[in-house]
Amino acid sequence: MSTPIVNSKVEWRESVDQDVFLNDIVTAAKPVIFKGLTNHWPLTKAGADSNEALVAYLKRFNVDNDVRILIGNDGIKGRFFYNEDMSGFNFQEKRGPFGMALALLDAYRGKPSEPALYMGATSVAKVLPGMEVDNSLDIVADVPPHIWIGNAVTIAPHFDTSTNVACAVAGRRRFTLFPPEQVANLYVGPIEFNPAGQPISLVDLKQPDYERFPRFREALNHALVADLEPGDALFIPPLWWHNVESFDPLNVLVNYWWEPLTPITGSPLNGLVQSMLTIGHLPDTQKAAWRALFDHYVFSAEPPGEHLTPEIRGLMGALTPSLRDQVNEFLNNKTDGSR
Incomplete structure (x- = not known):
């Protein structure tokens, strides 16, 4: 067939x-x-x-x-x-x-x-x-x-x-x-x-x-x-x-x-899988709230940090190896239990 x-x-x-x-x-x-x-x-x-x-x-x-x-x-x-x-x-x-x-x-x-x-x-x-x-x-x-x-x-x-x-x-x-x-x-x-x-x-x-x-x-x-x-x-x-x-x-x-971006950002598929674990099992109301945050910080055509000066945008800054290091440091601190 x-x-x-x-x-x-x-x-x-x-x-x-x-x-x-x-x-x-x-x-x-x-x-x-x-x-x-x-x-x-x-x-x-x-x-x-x-x-x-x-x-x-x-x-x-x-x-x-x-x-x-x-x-x-x-x-x-x-x-x-x-x-x-x-x-x-x-x-x-x-x-x-x-x-x-x-x-x-x-x-x-x-x-x-x-x-x-x-x-x-x-x-x-x-x-x-x-x-x-x-x-x-x-x-x-x-x-x-x-x-x-x-x-x-x-x-x-x-x-x-x-x-x-x-x-x-x-x-x-x-x-x-x-x-x-x-x-x-x-x-x-x-x-x-x-x-x-x-x-x-x-x-x-x-x-x-x-x-x-x-x-x-x-x-x-x-x-x-x-x-x-x-x-x-x-x-x-x-x-x-x-x-x-x-x-x-x-x-x-x-x-x-x-x-071209993967050497800096890592695999997008890894981000999807991590989100399935951390967000996919939340109650629907919380998932809807997280969807709003993802739409703003990830999927929006407008950069989310435009209202901030470049030197204080932090994790919302331009994509560079330095930004990757900042993200990793932020995540490591969260893993260590800091708030």
């Missing part, structure tokens, strides 16, 4: 420079396809020649460092997910040399009951040093790339806290995307226990169970589809949910993630 029909397609462009990308597209925070963005890459050209040429090209750079490989039997139909009672997962994890992942893909190809294999988010600089130089992307200069390799597999809807440019190098992929405000209609599993580090939707897009997940129909009303051919790239804004299907015996994707 195919993915439910989604009528809205992601906007696409044929070319874009770094200035337009950073100042227009990233700030608009909507998914965009860049057609043929990596057609000039030697990696993409090798994939267009043949799977054998692609593998040979990868092997030119391979230093055979260990990678994480997920393997599921043919019974999972390529969908990496939880097991039936959600006490674990429906795949096994192995670690081994990068070359082993390529060899397994070759060995599985064409078998009647082909196991699902997936190697995700692997540092190019670590396992294929030098390849990032020959296959660079101007619009994301200085962002280190990661490589994803597998056969025909499906990754459940999930979000990334990073800004993301995903480049399809070999094989066809379909991204089904949902805006962040659809989270309540996606029926998300545990935040802290999930297949790949990020919470995922429990809905199987190929076979949606509308009795168990009735609000998913509303999520589909807001979904966007991006079908990528080799050479195409997709911009995914932070926190946009995306289901990823790859369709061919060998699929390769290179992506670029970046979070």
Whole structure:
């Protein structure tokens, strides 16, 4: 069964420079396809020649460092997910040399009951040093790339806290995307226990169970589809949910993630989880009061300390490493019991 029909397609462009990308597209925070963005890459050209040429090209750079490989039997139909009672997962994890992942893909190809294999988010600089130089992307200069390799597999809807440019190098992929405000209609599993580090939707897009997940129909009303051919790239804004299907015996994707503020601020997801603990269990009246404070201090478009002179704004001051140190000192003092 195919993915439910989604009528809205992601906007696409044929070319874009770094200035337009950073100042227009990233700030608009909507998914965009860049057609043929990596057609000039030697990696993409090798994939267009043949799977054998692609593998040979990868092997030119391979230093055979260990990678994480997920393997599921043919019974999972390529969908990496939880097991039936959600006490674990429906795949096994192995670690081994990068070359082993390529060899397994070759060995599985064409078998009647082909196991699902997936190697995700692997540092190019670590396992294929030098390849990032020959296959660079101007619009994301200085962002280190990661490589994803597998056969025909499906990754459940999930979000990334990073800004993301995903480049399809070999094989066809379909991204089904949902805006962040659809989270309540996606029926998300545990935040802290999930297949790949990020919470995922429990809905199987190929076979949606509308009795168990009735609000998913509303999520589909807001979904966007991006079908990528080799050479195409997709911009995914932070926190946009995306289901990823790859369709061919060998699929390769290179992506670029970046979070410019995280080195100073720490992970926003950590802030969410902490708030779930400290605020999420309060009575409704208190949660409403805290919502007002969050709206003022966190979500307001107007800086909350504008009525104060810069030198006395303290924790409401400009974002700098010094502010981070002030926040940590404030929190440490609170932990010590001071008021």
